[in-house]
Amino acid sequence: xxxxxxxxxxxxxxxxxxxxxxxxxxxxxxxxxxxxxxxxxxxxxxxxxxxxxxxxxxxxxxxxxxxxxxxxxxxxxxxxxxxxxxxxxxxxxxxxxxxxxxxxxxxxxxxxxxx
Amino acid sequence: xxxxxxxxxxxxxxxxxxxxxxxxxxxxxxxxxxxxxxxxxxxxxxxxxxxxxxxxxxxxxxxxxxxxxxxxxxxxxxxxxxxxxxxxxxxxxxxxxxxxxxxxxxxxxxxxxxxxxxxxxxxxxxxxxxxxxxxxxxxxxxxxxxxxxxxxxxxxxxxxxxxxxxxxxxxxxxxxxxxxxxxxxxxxxxxxxxxxxxxxxxxxxxxxxxxxxxxxxxxxxxxxxxxxxxxxxx
Ligand code: SF4
Ligand code: SF4
Ligand code: FES
Numbered sequence: 001x002x003x004x005x006x007x008x009x010x011x012x013x014x015x016x017x018x019x020x021x022x023x024x025x026x027x028x029x030x031x032x033x034x035x036x037x038x039x040x041x042x043x044x045x046x047x048x049x050x051x052x053x054x055x056x057x058x059x060x061x062x063x064x065x066x067x068x069x070x071x072x073x074x075x076x077x078x079x080x081x082x083x084x085x086x087x088x089x090x091x092x093x094x095x096x097x098x099x100x101x102x103x104x105x106x107x108x109x110x111x112x113x114x115x
Numbered sequence: 116x117x118x119x120x121x122x123x124x125x126x127x128x129x130x131x132x133x134x135x136x137x138x139x140x141x142x143x144x145x146x147x148x149x150x151x152x153x154x155x156x157x158x159x160x161x162x163x164x165x166x167x168x169x170x171x172x173x174x175x176x177x178x179x180x181x182x183x184x185x186x187x188x189x190x191x192x193x194x195x196x197x198x199x200x201x202x203x204x205x206x207x208x209x210x211x212x213x214x215x216x217x218x219x220x221x222x223x224x225x226x227x228x229x230x231x232x233x234x235x236x237x238x239x240x241x242x243x244x245x246x247x248x249x250x251x252x253x254x255x256x257x258x259x260x261x262x263x264x265x266x267x268x269x270x271x272x273x274x275x276x277x278x279x280x281x282x283x284x285x286x287x288x289x290x291x292x293x294x295x296x297x298x299x300x301x302x303x304x305x306x307x308x309x310x311x312x313x314x315x316x317x318x319x320x321x322x323x324x325x326x327x328x329x330x331x332x333x334x335x336x337x338x339x340x341x342x343x344x345x346x347x348x349x
Pocket of ligand 3: 166167168169170171172173174175176186187188189
């Protein structure tokens with residue numbers, strides 16, 4: 001058993017499952033978004049904000065944001081542990097990524113439920 | 116005349132590795148790469164490489180021939196030579212002891228880690244543990260591994276984390292014991308593999324499958340381990 005404290009789940013299996021589930025959520029969200037934009041060629045502010053008034057749309061979007069954060073974290077954590085050998089560099093990068101993803105997530109919640 | 120370029124490095128006398136050029140007269144024959152190396156050894160007796168069985172059984176002469184890992188004794192010149200040139204390098208990613216001889220300690224450490232022997236906590240029968248022909252068939256494609264390390268040293272995940280990722284060869288062997296009906300330690304074996312490195316560093320690039328001189332498929336075995344882990348944990 002190989003230990004690593006910066007990986008949240010500590011289990012390769014749960015990371016692996018999470019990576020696949022989040023990929024499916026992101027794929028569905030992207031298809032929906034592209035479809036919506038194609039169906040609304042002359043999109044204006046009222047229609048667009050109307051879409052996000054809907055609770056289902058907010059929940060769907062939040063799910064996609066969380067999926068992005070999880071997917072990006074697992075991927076970038078893996079990249080860091082593959083290619084960044086100096087500990088200070090790797091740890092610094094990992095902390096930077098966690099903070100950035102956290103900020104984006106909170107900001108995303110604010111955008112969805114604020115305004 | 117075949118142009119041969121060989122990686123040379125003697126840590127006692129050389130400050131850095133270099134490539135040495137040789138010319139070999141094969142008289143138009145399609146020799147095995149190992150035959151060519153023996154001819155070179157006559158030209159320069161200081162050249163160091165490992166070999167033993169010369170028939171693809173012992174696994175000691177794995178090296179990188181024109182960019183692809185393989186056993187020199189079962190690789191014909193016609194399979195690797197391009198533009199009349201042959202470039203020989205040690206297996207990538209492992210420390211070089213001298214010339215084409217690499218230090219396989221990390222590779223063996225990973226092999227040792229997966230406990231490559233039967234573990235069985237039931238009382239031993241008087242003669243031997245029996246296995247049905249069907250259960251025996253499940254070991255085909257697994258037990259044939261000769262530990263040549265061609266696969267693990269072709270795997271980028273093993274290059275970056277040879278101390279943490281078991282590597283294709285070790286994982287093929289891990290599955291060989293997980294799949295054996297006479298082994299009762301499945302749970303313990305799986306719990307040793309569930310971390311983010313040991314198995315899950317495999318990115319499915321299949322370099323291992325492309326180079327295995329015994330035609331084995333470590334990627335498939337790794338997929339089976341993943342299935343077992345999933346079935347065990349959900
Ligand atoms: S399939 Fe997996 S084990 Fe095989 S070379 Fe690729 S990453 Fe390595
Ligand atoms: S799986 Fe194939 S390439 Fe890998 S060590 Fe075994 S025999 Fe060699
Ligand atoms: S010399 Fe034994 S495998 Fe090539």
